[in-house]
Amino acid sequence: MFTLGFTIEDCRAFYAQEIRFAATVSTPGLVEAYARVPREKFLGPAPWHITSPETRAMSMAGLRESSYITVDDPRDLYHNVVVALDRAKEINNGQPSALASWIDALALRPGDRAFHLGCGVGYYTAIIAEVVGPTGSVVALELQPDLAARAKENLASYANVTVHHGDGATFDPGPCDAMFVNCGVTHPQMIWLERLRPLGRLVVPFTMAVNPQTGQGVMTKIVREPAGYSAAMVTVTGIFSGVSLRDPALEPSMKKALQTGGLLMLKSIRRDPHEPDDTCVLHVVNVCLSTAPVTAANS
Numbered sequence: 358m359f360t361l362g363f364t365i366e367d368c369r370a371f372y373a374q375e376i377r378f379a380a381t382v383s384t385p386g387l388v389e390a391y392a393r394v395p396r397e398k399f400l401g402p403a404p405w406h407i408t409s410p411e412t413r414a415m416s417m418a419g420l421r422e423s424s425y426i427t428v429d430d431p432r433d434l435y436h437n438v439v440v441a442l443d444r445a446k447e448i449n450n451g452q453p454s455a456l457a458s459w460i461d462a463l464a465l466r467p468g469d470r471a472f473h474l475g476c477g478v479g480y481y482t483a484i485i486a487e488v489v490g491p492t493g494s495v496v497a498l499e500l501q502p503d504l505a506a507r508a509k510e511n512l513a514s515y516a517n518v519t520v521h522h523g524d525g526a527t528f529d530p531g532p533c534d535a536m537f538v539n540c541g542v543t544h545p546q547m548i549w550l551e552r553l554r555p556l557g558r559l560v561v562p563f564t565m566a567v568n569p570q571t572g573q574g575v576m577t578k579i580v581r582e583p584a585g586y587s588a589a590m591v592t593v594t595g596i597f598s599g600v601s602l603r604d605p606a607l608e609p610s611m612k613k614a615l616q617t618g619g620l621l622m623l624k625s626i627r628r629d630p631h632e633p634d635d636t637c638v639l640h641v642v643n644v645c646l647s648t649a650p651v652t653a654a655n656s
Contacts, residue, residue, distance in 0.1 A: 363432065365395075365397075365431055365432050365435075368432040368435040369391075369392050369393075369395070369396075369435055370392050371435070372391065372392075372435035372436065372437075372453070373388050373389070373391035373392035374388070375436075375437060375454075376388065376391050376437065376453050376454050376457045377391075377457075379437055379454035379457070380454045380455075380457035380458040380461060381458075381461075382457055382458075382461050383461060384460070384461045384463075384464060384465055384488060385488075386465075386467075386487065386488045386490075387457065387460060387461060387465070387484070387488055389487070390483075390484045390485075390487035390488050391453070391457065391484060393487060394480065394483045394484055394487060395431075396431075396434045396435065396440075396450075396480055397431035397434055398511060399450070399478045399479055399480040399483070399507075399511045400434065400440055400442070400450060400478065400480070401442075401478075401507070403428070403429040403430075403431070404427045404428060404429045405427070405428050405429070405433075405434060405440055405441070406425035406426070406427055406428075406440065406441040406444065407425060407426050407428060407433065407434070407436075407438045407439065407440050407441070408423065408424060408425045408426070408438065408439050408441070408449075409438060409439070410437065410438070410439060410452040410454075410455070412424055413439045413449070413452070413595075414595050423444070423447070425441060425444070437452060437453050437454050438452070438453075439451060439452050442477065442478060442504065446570075447570050447571065447597070448477070448501070448504070448597065450477060450478065450480055451477075451481075451539075455592070455594070456481050456484075456539075458576075458591065458592055459537060459539075459560050459576055459591060459592070460481065460484060460485060460488075460537065460560075462558070462560050462576075462578045462591045463485075463535040463536075463537060463558050463560055463578075464535075464558055465485065465488045465489055465493075465535055466489070466493075466534075467488075467489060467490040467492055467493060468489065468490065468492040468493045469489045469493045469534040469535050470489075470493060470494050470495075470496075470531075470532065470533050470534050470535075471485050471489055471493065471494070471495045471496070471533060471534065471535040471536070471537070472495070472496045472497075472498070472530035472533045472535070472536040472537070472552075473485055473495060473496070473497045473498070473537050473539065474498050474525045474528075474530075474536070474537065474538045474539060474540070474599075475498070475499065475500070475525070475538065475539035475540040475597075475599065476497035476498060476499045476504075476505075476508050476520065476539070477499060477504050477508065477539070478504055478507045478508050478511055479497065479507070479508035479509075479511040479512045479518075479520065480511075481539070482495055482497045482508065482512060482518060482520075483511070483512060483515060483518075485537070486512075486515050486517055486518050489517070490517075491516070491517055493517060494517045494518070494519075495515075495517060495518045495519075496518075496519055496521070496530045496531065496533075497512070497518060497519065497520045497521065498520075498521050498522075498523055498525060498528050498530070499520070499521075499522060500522075500523070500524060500525065500599075500601075502522050505520060505521070505522035506522070508520045524601050525538070525540070525546070525599055525601065525602055526546060526601040526602055528548075529548055529552070530548075530549075530552055531552060532552055532554050533552055533553060533554060533557055534554050534556075534557050534558070535557065535558050535559075535560075536549055536552075536553065536557070536558070536559040536560070536561075537560050537561075538559070538560065538561040538562065538599070538602075539596070540562070540596060540597050540598060540599030540602065541562045541563075541564030541566075541571070541572035541574060541594075541596045541597065541598040541599060541602075541603070542561060542562065542563060542564070542599050542602040542603060543563065543564075543602070543603045543604050543607040543608065543611050543639075544563070544604065544607060544639065544641060544644055544646070545559070545561060545579065545626060545644060546602065547643055547644065549561070550579075550581070550586060550626065550628070550644070553579075553581040554581070555581055555583070556580065556581060556582070557580070557581045558578060558579070558580050559578070559579040559580075559581075560576060560577070560578050560579075560591060561576070561577055561579065562574055562575065562576045562577070562594050562596050563575055563577055563611065563614075563620055563639075563646065564594070564596060564598065564611070564615075565608060565611040565612040565614075565615050566598060566603070566608055567595070569598075570597060570598060571595060571596065571597055571598055572595070572596060572598045573593075573594070573595045573596075573615070574593070574594060574596075574611070574615055574620060575590050575591075575592075575593055575594065575615070575620040575621060575623075576590070576591040576592045576593070576594045577589065577590055577591060577620075577623060578590075578591050579626055582651050584651050584652055585625060585626075585627070585628075585651040585652065585655060586625060586626040586627075586628070586651065587624065587625055587626075587650075587651045588623040588624055588625055588626050588646070588647075589623065589624070590620070590621050590622075590623065593621075604641075607639065607641065610639050610640075611639060614638045614639050614646070619638035619639075619646075619648065620638060620646070622638075622648045623638060623646055623647065623648060624647065624648050624649060624650045624651070625647045625648075625649055625650060625651045625655065626644060626645070626646060626647070627644070627645040627647045627649070627655045628643065628644055628645075629655050631645070631655070633645075636648045636649040
């Protein structure tokens, strides 16, 4: 076995470098955070059930059954693999390189105040907390009460992290420099846009539902610019859905937006009143996902 003769610290350091290249990480401190945070601490006692991102993606798309490898050596967790948290509910600790890409898009800096919606058991919250450092802070939110309790326990040693159990549709995170929404939504909540500080960054997946639990779509970065909210694609994604953060009436429009490629070409989130036009990818009363560039007129 590859891990024979290697300490867990060796495996963690090698894993962090693999994530660096797999996700083309550029945020200072993010790779080091992956090397420091003990993943096994957050995942509960062995044995653990791991699967490849490819297998997981095919399962989410309904192309094959889920399959996992059972391991009991914590060194085996330091690969770019998905780890089951609740197999019955299809809840997992996600692919490290995918999460690194999304966290990297937040452009975190020491001292930032960050919001992590859908924190699960807190592993990636700890990564964020390491990057923003002791002068920064992280507000973490989890809908599942058992996962929220585990996250609170797992993150107890982080003085700069607070964990809440609640619904992302109603929770007010307060003013933030960065927000990471780790579940699929049909549209941004107004509270997120309003709570972004100037030049604040929001990374959120806009998805169409594939089944009641999961969806496919585009992880998108939104920035609160002086003239409005810019938007750009980060990656495509398949992800667990945030049920309360989805409007069933928008599902057909979201499906069309993904199938026509409109979601891949977003340039702004418009909040100004306007009639739907060819630039509107998804148009609702208070917010519009648009291919029009940011201008003062459409902010």
